[in-house]
Amino acid sequence: MVFKPVPGTEVSFCIWETRVKDYAAYATASAGVDGTWEKPYGSPWSQSAATFRARAGAEAEIHPVAMVSWEDAVAFCEWLTKMEMAAAKIKSGQKYRLPTDAEWSVAVGLSKETGNAPEEKSGNIRVYPWGNTWPAPKGAGNYYKWVEADSYEYTSPVGSFAANKLGLHDMGGNVWEWCEDWYNPATKRCRVLRGASKEDYGPYLLRSSYRYDIGRPIGRANYVGFRCVLVGE
Numbered sequence: 001m002v003f004k005p006v007p008g009t010e011v012s013f014c015i016w017e018t019r020v021k022d023y024a025a026y027a028t029a030s031a032g033v034d035g036t037w038e039k040p041y042g043s044p045w046s047q048s049a050a051t052f053r054a055r056a057g058a059e060a061e062i063h064p065v066a067m068v069s070w071e072d073a074v075a076f077c078e079w080l081t082k083m084e085m086a087a088a089k090i091k092s093g094q095k096y097r098l099p100t101d102a103e104w105s106v107a108v109g110l111s112k113e114t115g116n117a118p119e120e121k122s123g124n125i126r127v128y129p130w131g132n133t134w135p136a137p138k139g140a141g142n143y144y145k146w147v148e149a150d151s152y153e154y155t156s157p158v159g160s161f162a163a164n165k166l167g168l169h170d171m172g173g174n175v176w177e178w179c180e181d182w183y184n185p186a187t188k189r190c191r192v193l194r195g196a197s198k199e200d201y202g203p204y205l206l207r208s209s210y211r212y213d214i215g216r217p218i219g220r221a222n223y224v225g226f227r228c229v230l231v232g233e
Contacts (some may be wrong), residue, residue, distance in 0.1 A: 003230045004167045008106045011229040013099065016158035016169045017064035017177060018076065018226055024061075026076050029083075036220055037067040062157045064175045064225040070191045070217040073098055073178045073226040080228070094232035101181040101192045101211070103229065108171045108195070108208045109164060118192045119184045122211040123204060129164065129172030129195075134203045141173030144201040149173075155198055172196055175225035176212055183213045191215040197223035 001022060003012035027033040068076075077096040084090045099107065101118045108129060115121040126132065130140040140149040142156040150156065150173075159169045172195055179192040193212035196205055200223075204210065215224070 006107045009103045011231050013107050014228045019062050020065050021061040023065040026079050059157050063155045066175050066222050066225050067220045069220050070178045096228045098180045099229045101179045104194045118211045125209040142198050143173045146201045178226040199223040
């Protein structure tokens with residue numbers, strides 16, 4: 001997992017989404033981790049991890065992990081912090097966590113968003129991870145087949161597409177990414193999801209400013225994953 005500082009924030013972002021092999025290390029070390037993440041990869045839901053791995057080969061381990069809830073992602077970050085603190089790989093004051101909605105916006109290149117809560121900001125700026133043109137150009141990322149931007153049937157290995165100007169890959173497409181915030185802080189029903197996924201298409205859903213509002217903290221889906229940030233120098 002490689003981290004790069006994002007100017008305008010006080011964190012470093014992992015350059016790609018948390019991979020199958022990263023989450024597998026956590027699952028192996030943590031008794032009682034729900035095994036749902038190992039089952040459905042891609043679409044239809046009947047496709048098992050075994051079938052997916054057989055088709056993808058060694059590449060399967062570097063696809064983004066999916067079928068993880070917000071609570072699963074938070075637990076992964078806490079485990080990684082504890083493990084690396086004990087190994088002296090990070091120091092006091094540093095920790096891993098999910099990005100905030102505001103940090104994610106900076107990392108994808110948005111600025112001057114209007115609105116107080118993520119719900120109020122969602123979709124307000126018509127710009128995409130690749131620029132302000134539509135349709136998406138070839139190689140823009142891993143989206144639904146109707147976008148015609150890539151040739152992957154399901155997810156793609158992380159880093160398969162060009163990084164943005166901050167060196168971050170897949171800030172659009174592949175899997176939706178959990179953020180720390182509530183979509184609507186007043187109702188506290190759903191956590192923010194950013195970035196669109198392999199299941200998404202259309203000029204509104206793929207906007208960098210769009211926030212998905214189905215993210216119950218305990219919910220899991222085969223198009224939802226996460227990326228970590230590191231707090232501190």
